[in-house]
Amino acid sequence: MGVAFDTLRQYLHMKSATIFLFAATTLTITAKPDGVQLFTTNCSACHLLDQMVVGPSLVEMRELYNGKPDDFVKWSIEPQKKRPDAIEMPSMVHVGDEGLRAIYEHVMKVSKGVQEKQQQSGDPFADSPVQAKRPQVQRIFMPDAGPAAIAVALDDGLSLCWDAGECRLRYSWNGGFIDGFPYWKGNGSSLAKILGEIRYVEKESPFPDSEQHKFYGYRIEEGLPIFKYRLGERMFTESFSPMLGGGGFSRHFTTSPLSPGPLELDFPSDQSVEYGSDKGTWTGSKLKLTSAEAAVFTINILFK
Amino acid sequence: MKICFLLSILAFPLTASAWTEDFTFEKIPNPQGIDSQVGGMDTLKDGRIAVAFHRGEVMFYDPSSKSWSLFASGLQEPLGMLVDDDGSILVMQRAELTRLRDTDGDGTADEYETVFDDFGMTGNYHEFAYGPARDKEGNLYIALGIASNGAPMAEEIRGEFSEIGKANREEMTNRATWGKNKGKAGRMYARAPWRGWVLKISPDGSKMEPFASGFRSPNGIGFDAAGRLLITDNQGDWRPTSPLYDVKKGGFYGHPASLVWAEDWDGRDPLSIDAKELDEMQEPPVGYFPQGELANSPTWPVIVPAGVLPEAMVGQTLIGEMNQPNLVRVLDDEVDGVYQTALVPMFDGSPLDKGNNRIAFGKDGSMYIGKTHLSWAGDTGIVRIKWNGKSFPAIEKIKAVPGGFALRFTEKIDPETLSTIKVESNTYKYHKNYGSPKVDVQQMEVRDAKLLEDGRTATLDLGGLKEGYLHAIDMTGLRTTDGKPLLGKKAWYQMVKAPK
Numbered sequence: 001m002g003v004a005f006d007t008l009r010q011y012l013h014m015k016s017a018t019i020f021l022f023a024a025t026t027l028t029i030t031a032k033p034d035g036v037q038l039f040t041t042n043c044s045a046c047h048l049l050d051q052m053v054v055g056p057s058l059v060e061m062r063e064l065y066n067g068k069p070d071d072f073v074k075w076s077i078e079p080q081k082k083r084p085d086a087i088e089m090p091s092m093v094h095v096g097d098e099g100l101r102a103i104y105e106h107v108m109k110v111s112k113g114v115q116e117k118q119q120q121s122g123d124p125f126a127d128s129p130v131q132a133k134r135p136q137v138q139r140i141f142m143p144d145a146g147p148a149a150i151a152v153a154l155d156d157g158l159s160l161c162w163d164a165g166e167c168r169l170r171y172s173w174n175g176g177f178i179d180g181f182p183y184w185k186g187n188g189s190s191l192a193k194i195l196g197e198i199r200y201v202e203k204e205s206p207f208p209d210s211e212q213h214k215f216y217g218y219r220i221e222e223g224l225p226i227f228k229y230r231l232g233e234r235m236f237t238e239s240f241s242p243m244l245g246g247g248g249f250s251r252h253f254t255t256s257p258l259s260p261g262p263l264e265l266d267f268p269s270d271q272s273v274e275y276g277s278d279k280g281t282w283t284g285s286k287l288k289l290t291s292a293e294a295a296v297f298t299i300n301i302l303f304k
Numbered sequence: 305m306k307i308c309f310l311l312s313i314l315a316f317p318l319t320a321s322a323w324t325e326d327f328t329f330e331k332i333p334n335p336q337g338i339d340s341q342v343g344g345m346d347t348l349k350d351g352r353i354a355v356a357f358h359r360g361e362v363m364f365y366d367p368s369s370k371s372w373s374l375f376a377s378g379l380q381e382p383l384g385m386l387v388d389d390d391g392s393i394l395v396m397q398r399a400e401l402t403r404l405r406d407t408d409g410d411g412t413a414d415e416y417e418t419v420f421d422d423f424g425m426t427g428n429y430h431e432f433a434y435g436p437a438r439d440k441e442g443n444l445y446i447a448l449g450i451a452s453n454g455a456p457m458a459e460e461i462r463g464e465f466s467e468i469g470k471a472n473r474e475e476m477t478n479r480a481t482w483g484k485n486k487g488k489a490g491r492m493y494a495r496a497p498w499r500g501w502v503l504k505i506s507p508d509g510s511k512m513e514p515f516a517s518g519f520r521s522p523n524g525i526g527f528d529a530a531g532r533l534l535i536t537d538n539q540g541d542w543r544p545t546s547p548l549y550d551v552k553k554g555g556f557y558g559h560p561a562s563l564v565w566a567e568d569w570d571g572r573d574p575l576s577i578d579a580k581e582l583d584e585m586q587e588p589p590v591g592y593f594p595q596g597e598l599a600n601s602p603t604w605p606v607i608v609p610a611g612v613l614p615e616a617m618v619g620q621t622l623i624g625e626m627n628q629p630n631l632v633r634v635l636d637d638e639v640d641g642v643y644q645t646a647l648v649p650m651f652d653g654s655p656l657d658k659g660n661n662r663i664a665f666g667k668d669g670s671m672y673i674g675k676t677h678l679s680w681a682g683d684t685g686i687v688r689i690k691w692n693g694k695s696f697p698a699i700e701k702i703k704a705v706p707g708g709f710a711l712r713f714t715e716k717i718d719p720e721t722l723s724t725i726k727v728e729s730n731t732y733k734y735h736k737n738y739g740s741p742k743v744d745v746q747q748m749e750v751r752d753a754k755l756l757e758d759g760r761t762a763t764l765d766l767g768g769l770k771e772g773y774l775h776a777i778d779m780t781g782l783r784t785t786d787g788k789p790l791l792g793k794k795a796w797y798q799m800v801k802a803p804k
Contacts, residue, residue, distance in 0.1 A: 095741075146460045148399035
């Protein structure tokens with residue numbers, strides 16, 4: 001009776017006539033493994049009746065396996081990666097052959113005649129007032145950056161990726177900002193997509209002592225971040241402003257060294273941009289700043 | 305006759321929804337255009353509820369106007385929040401513990417200070433970061449989830465790469481060959497520093513002490529009223545069913561992947577160590593949530609404040625649950641100084657439903673339950689629950705006594721129904737496989753069930769209790785003197801230590 005009771009509770013949403021039928025059936029087969037209970041225990045976190053969540057719906061399982069219990073059992077014991085966007089199921093070998101067959105029966109029974117719910121295509125929150133705001137700061141997994149990257153939209157046309165894990169700018173792009181939906185729709189197993197064209201990549205930090213870095217966070221002013229970090233013995237703040245028309249951007253630095261000294265920056269020699277600054281002396285893509293100049297300076301990166 | 309029998313069974317579920325007699329359940333309006341999966345929640349001094357959402361917004365809900373305001377945005381998967389005394393808000397996000405401050409008083413955060421980020425990330429989706437919990441001295445505790453072999457590592461990682469393991473770095477990273485190599489990675493892996501650890505961080509974030517290891521997906525970390533650091537974890541490999549731990553400094557809590565970061569680790573691949581050896585190293589759970597019955601994915605522990613539930617439950621611990629439609633009450637017990645618990649469903653069969661990830665309390669005695677799914681089974685949005693202030697029938701306390709249990713209820717029990725109590729015991733297998741079926745399931749004989757003079761305390765003579773076993777006490781048939789069934793009909797008591 002205990003088993004039947006538990007079973008019935010799962011079926012409260014069904015019509016009473018169905019409950020009677022079902023109850024009558026289970027009362028006579030209590031010796032067999034309880035497919036409903038086994039499903040709840042082992043499967044329900046990832047498989048819903050009529051829509052894909054982590055794994056496919058019961059409706060889809062029915063399409064795949066109806067009349068093929070052996071295939072169902074085989075797959076459950078030795079699952080493989082089948083869907084590029086989904087993670088692979090752990091093996092259900094511990095449930096046992098009989099248990100898996102009971103789950104199979106349950107799945108086939110409850111999915112019979114049910115239609116797959118129409119999946120919403122695209123991001124249901126694409127018009128989020130928070131995400132649509134410019135400027136914008138968003139931490140998310142980004143392509144071609146470390147896992148502690150921060151995406152920043154300076155305005156409608158220019159964005160950049162700043163890596164808090166290494167305390168440095170990684171790249172910037174023209175066009176839209178990011179599509180975070182591939183990451184947000186699930187549990188974070190996909191990267192955000194860049195909407196636009198990459199215009200500048202900084203393969204390595206132009207600063208000395210960049211391996212000894214520590215990130216302190218950022219302040220927001222007028223919606224834009226001012227990053228605060230330390231490289232070696234020098235504290236930095238770094239902020240950005242876009243150039244009109246998405247033609248490039250300026251990077252504003254303040255530094256406060258523990259012991260004063262000149263600062264030498266070594267930018268990647270990049271044919272697609274033109275470097276400039278309000279202070280210091282350039283030799284090719286190298287910039288030399290005196291101790292006094294290094295206190296506050298601006299670097300301009302102009303897309304060619 | 306058969307029809308009558310079935311009808312009598314059907315009568316049970318109808319009374320199971322009796323939670324609505326004593327509690328109101330109300331879905332509060334979601335902020336417009338926001339993915340309302342909740343990762344962090346706490347209460348501001350002025351009574352507003354601070355909520356951190358899936359896409360990184362931190363918003364305040366004002367219960368008096370039922371309106372939302374935006375405080376901060378742009379965080380990555382916040383999974384824990386603590387409102388500090390000075391009004392700043394600590395939020396744990398994937399990459400760091402962050403302090404949000406409104407320094408110019410305009411109602412939005414302008415400072416996103418990195419309090420602590422000195423831990424590794426492989427870029428794997430399953431490396432969730434949880435916390436903080438704060439002790440009496442102000443130290444902060446965070447818990448770091450480990451990676452899943454559902455996906456490889458990213459090419460760029462933060463922190464050192466541990467070479468310990470069957471798969472080398474190239475194999476751990478290469479997406480094209482992952483299908484072939486994932487078996488070598490282990491079901492879950494911890495190849496970057498402090499994954500699977502609880503870290504203790506000084507109040508200003510400047511010092512860190514590796515506090516305890518052995519965690520898998522510890523989506524719940526908080527101090528209970530007695531000052532114990534309680535952490536929940538999720539069923540999976542090395543987790544026969546979801547456990548509750550009382551975490552002590554230096555303890556190892558069962559999932560071996562994290563051991564590669566132990567200070568004096570001998571360099572062995574922990575995933576190939578014999579389960580028996582690991583079993584001897586591990587600290588036992590103080591509670592077990594049986595999978596599929598009570599919880600599949602337990603969440604955050606909180607302390608029940610005054611006014612939210614009856615006096616006898618104030619100070620008890622409540623825990624959320626993502627995959628089953630209920631919360632969980634923790635009933636504390638102690639045997640010879642050993643802490644252990646009985647876990648009882650709360651709001652099962654109520655309109656609460658699934659996804660219950662975070663819990664906060666309003667100044668008016670209401671409870672706010674924030675939901676999430678992260679593409680697993682769950683839900684979105686926030687449910688507000690308010691008690692009507694009246695007593696309701698429930699189990700209040702369970703004490704292990706030599707030979708059996710003493711049970712105290714909130715109301716007087718009909719002695720005629722005492723004999724319906726059933727007790728079943730089982731244990732689990734500790735192994736690398738994903739979950740464990742119940743092992744050695746036995747119906748325990750209730751030799752005697754007596755009601756004491758107060759009418760609401762019962763003793764069960766079971767002829768002995770089993771150390772290391774989960775004792776499921778089924779009180780479905782129990783009725784109060786006015787014929788009501790209990791709210792929360794089953795209790796699962798994990799017998800770490802049996803009284804002699």
